[in-house]
Amino acid sequence: QKEVEQNSGPLSVPEGAIASLNCTYSDRGSQSFFWYRQYSGKSPELIMSIYSNGDKEDGRFTAQLNKASQYVSLLIRDSQPSDSATYLCAVNRNNDMRFGAGTRLTVKP
Amino acid sequence: NAGVMQNPRHLVRRRGQEARLRCSPMKGHSHVYWYRQLPEEGLKFMVYLQKENIIDESGMPKERFSAEFPKEGPSILRIQQVVRGDSAAYFCASSRDRYNQPQHFGDGTRLSIL
Numbered sequence: 001q002k003e004v005e006q007n008s009g010p011l012s013v014p015e016g017a018i019a020s021l022n023c024t025y026s027d028r029g030s031q032s033f034f035w036y037r038q039y040s041g042k043s044p045e046l047i048m049s050i051y052s053n054g055d056k057e058d059g060r061f062t063a064q065l066n067k068a069s070q071y072v073s074l075l076i077r078d079s080q081p082s083d084s085a086t087y088l089c090a091v092n093r094n095n096d097m098r099f100g101a102g103t104r105l106t107v108k109p
Numbered sequence: 110n111a112g113v114m115q116n117p118r119h120l121v122r123r124r125g126q127e128a129r130l131r132c133s134p135m136k137g138h139s140h141v142y143w144y145r146q147l148p149e150e151g152l153k154f155m156v157y158l159q160k161e162n163i164i165d166e167s168g169m170p171k172e173r174f175s176a177e178f179p180k181e182g183p184s185i186l187r188i189q190q191v192v193r194g195d196s197a198a199y200f201c202a203s204s205r206d207r208y209n210q211p212q213h214f215g216d217g218t219r220l221s222i223l
C-alpha cells in the first residue's frame with residue numbers, strides 16, 4: 001500500500017464545473033496536509049494547507065480533511081482552463097512529508 | 110523575491126562529469142529538502158537537511174550522490190560521475206524551523222546528461 005494515494009487521472013471537467021480531487025493516506029499519525037498545484041514543466045506551488053478535521057475554504061478552493069477515514073480532498077469550484085494542472089497531495093508527520101503521485105486535471109472550455 | 114532560489118536552472122553534463130546543484134532556502138527557513146522528478150512522474154524524496162546536519166537521506170542513492178547544507182551558504186546536491194539515468198528535474202524545497210510547516214519549492218534545476 002502506498003503511503004499517499006491519489007487517482008492519477010486524467011480528470012476532465014467542463015469549465016465552470018466543480019472538480020473534486022481525492023487523496024488517502026496510510027499513516028494515522030499524520031499531522032498536517034497540503035495540496036500543491038504543478039503546471040507542466042514548472043515546480044509545485046502550495047495552494048492549500050489543512051491541519052484539523054473539517055473544511056477549509058480559500059477562494060474557489062476548499063480542502064476537506066477526515067482523519068478518521070484518513071482522507072483529504074480538494075474541491076475547485078467554477079473550474080477554469082487555467083486550473084488545468086497536476087495536483088499533488090502531501091501528508092506530513094514531524095517534517096517527514098510524503099507526496100502522492102498527483103492527479104492530472106484538465107478543464108475544458 | 111525571498112523565495113527558494115535554485116541554480117543553475119539548466120545544467121548539461123557529459124557522462125562521467127560532476128554535477129553541482131545549489132539551493133538557497135527562503136528567508137527564515139532552516140530546513141531544506143531535495144526531490145527528483147522524472148517526466149510525467151511524481152516527486153521522489155531524496156534528502157532532508159538542516160544547517161550542518163543531514164536529517165534523513167533515505168531517498169538518496171548510496172553511491173555518487175551527496176548533499177550538504179553548510180553553516181554559511183547554500184545547500185549543495187552533488188552528483189559524481191553522472192550517467193544518462195541521472196537526467197531529471199531536481200527540486201529543492203524549504204520550510205520553517207517548526208514541525209508540520211508546508212514546504213515551498215524552488216523553480217528546479219533541469220539536469221541533462223549527454
